[in-house]
Amino acid sequence: MSIDIAWARAELSSFLELTELRSPPGLLSASSRMSNRGGEREIVASAQVVEQILDRVLPRWRTEVSDDRNKSVNRWCQHREAVQRADAVLLRDAEVRERLGDDAPQLSAAAMH
Numbered sequence: 883m884s885i886d887i888a889w890a891r892a893e894l895s896s897f898l899e900l901t902e903l904r905s906p907p908g909l910l911s912a913s914s915r916m917s918n919r920g921g922e923r924e925i926v927a928s929a930q931v932v933e934q935i936l937d938r939v940l941p942r943w944r945t946e947v948s949d950d951r952n953k954s955v956n957r958w959c960q961h962r963e964a965v966q967r968a969d970a971v972l973l974r975d976a977e978v979r980e981r982l983g984d985d986a987p988q989l990s991a992a993a994m995h
Contacts, residue, residue: 887972890935894965894972897932900925901958918958925958932965939968
């Protein structure tokens, strides 16, 4: 079964929009407090679908995409970076496979020393 790329990219895009950081509406202070564009319930529902897409496109995203940095900024930072990476895979996978596929020259780390 293949992935519906247009649908997956739309879900990823929606998640990025919901988790975009912005100043709370109506707040005109010099405070650095930022909040997500979407509400927590809406983001969590979107994350449920997005995590399944990420598991298909980037199976090791939970361990390969750091969740240490910016944890204090926003709880969705790891998800956002993984979503951006997955979107690039979905958008450019055919190109990358063509350029680095079986017909491309193989690089050997041992040969580089």
